[in-house]
Amino acid sequence: MEQLEYQEGRTEISHMGKVALIDRLTGDMESRNASTVQGIGDDCAVMRAADGRLTLVNTQTLVEGVNFDMMYTPLKHLGYKAVAVALSNIAAMNGTPRQVLVSVAVSNRYSVEAMDELYAGVRLCCDRYDVDLVGGETGTSRAGMVLTVTAVGEADDDTVTYRRGAALHDLVCCSGDLGSAYAGLLILEREKVTYQANPKFQPDLDGYDYVLERFLKPEPRMDIVKLLRSKGVVPTSMTDISKGLADSVLHLCRASRCGCEVYEEHLPIDYQTSRVCSEMSKNMLPVSCALNGGEDYELLFTVSQKDYDKIKNLQEIHIIGHVTEQGMPAVMVTPQNTTITLRAQAFQGLDE
């Protein structure tokens, strides 16, 4: 049993009790969605689906030391990110998120105030995306934190978008830019090593604000989902980019039984990502971060050629390639016109 010293402003979770803790963390939340019938405080959350609509459900578990490192992850950011990651999966189905359930298992290393911080992030993300927190529990963990978020959303029968559905000659598109979250992780890992060598050393994070935010506080691209809706575009297939572009492209090709060509020169890469790569090593190419770096949470989707005019001028959407026949591989074409077969070899980051 860990020995805990009394600290000012620190309340032991064991002193408060789990029921009181959940009350404190989630007590004053009001429902934003008509479909939310019963939230926290019973055995299940209860939702009503409107006639003929589809319910989407997705669960994500984040494990300390694997999916996040407490050394450089502020708890508020962690709470925000955990919800954002689950909502990203709802966005990836062309759906609208409505509810989340958040469960957290912690050792007594964490105080009630730490849980407050975590849930401040959870609430912020719920607020931002008009989502109701309707369930969850607090449990015990022997070592480190385990965070589980279940997201529930809605979609229409005729616009729900699966990974399957990409057809020959469809345009392959992605949102935002790629590889920047991994660049942020590289910076944080570098500063961690420096700090561990000399704890008096102040981390130097100036000028890396964009890539750091990309890693620490990703956003589910609901804005892209809404933008496509407003333009009358229903993607033929879609997924989010959580483990690098290569992994997501392979998922779409596998589910849609097709091949694919993406063009290296069309991959959207931010200048800060390129700068971080060149600082790190000669061998660290920005395109590798885009293909194999994880946690961008951008959307990868395919659209029919007939929708080209509707998307060609949208700033946040990049046409990066096209769908090829079943039996063809998923490849990247370089500016020198050589083709590289894509493999799922996501950089391991924290998740070995």
Add this chain to the structure above:
Amino acid sequence: MEQLEYQEGRTEISHMGKVALIDRLTGDMESRNASTVQGIGDDCAVMRAADGRLTLVNTQTLVEGVNFDMMYTPLKHLGYKAVAVALSNIAAMNGTPRQVLVSVAVSNRYSVEAMDELYAGVRLCCDRYDVDLVGGETGTSRAGMVLTVTAVGEADDDTVTYRRGAALHDLVCCSGDLGSAYAGLLILEREKVTYQANPKFQPDLDGYDYVLERFLKPEPRMDIVKLLRSKGVVPTSMTDISKGLADSVLHLCRASRCGCEVYEEHLPIDYQTSRVCSEMSKNMLPVSCALNGGEDYELLFTVSQKDYDKIKNLQEIHIIGHVTEQGMPAVMVTPQNTTITLRAQAFQGLDE
């Protein structure tokens, strides 16, 4: 990094890859429920709710060393139990389970064959309760296994049963018997200690089959839900008994804003539970196991007095007390007619 030796019949998860592993574990499952539109293999599970029905969602996380001990938990039982526990929460709302999502995070201590075992249990429970496995992921854990089950179910607007709703003079009822799962845990812990002292010692589990099964392979009481339906009884409030009777009674009283009297002599306790208690210690009373032992997964509910005739002869249902006024405490009345105020002080079992 742990060093792993080659073992016959053991396949490293890292050699197989996560996509192939999920395929292997869940590949050939067919949907049993019309509401299941899309199962595993996309960003979200997709369900269609029938017009006007309610969707129930619940998430449970089980952490190795906290919620289960691998030393005496066969993986197949663990998979079964994890699903059963989540389904128990659907039963506790008077609902019908339809889908589950199962996520597992493991260290490389576990092989593919171990995952097969785990999922054999998951499948068995899904089969038994006509539930579709529609989602989940495999992730990495630094130490031990983390198992998360999200259950989705349906309920009708006019029969969904919350913890709130108990009214003055309602009968307090429970299903099955209480304390037996905790008795099973006591036996397993005793044999573990003996084995650790002398590994040549064969565990002596003869004659404890009932309490062991209660702990290792609990069942969600869907049979009780169906029985009540068939008798035309809708409970006024309900929850499951996962952390001892006292904890569940307090939850119902708190949500329903009422007090409650339960009678010690009416608590259903199996003779094997009593025998285990007397073997363990003079001070270990069977009623303490019932009140504070966890993991029985029986149902605790209240019914209106007018339904007394419908339930009085049902073997698996026990009337253990009645609801008292708001402001009154939840108490147990002993055969000597003294009253003991109930407190949530669940035996910690594995969950400290």
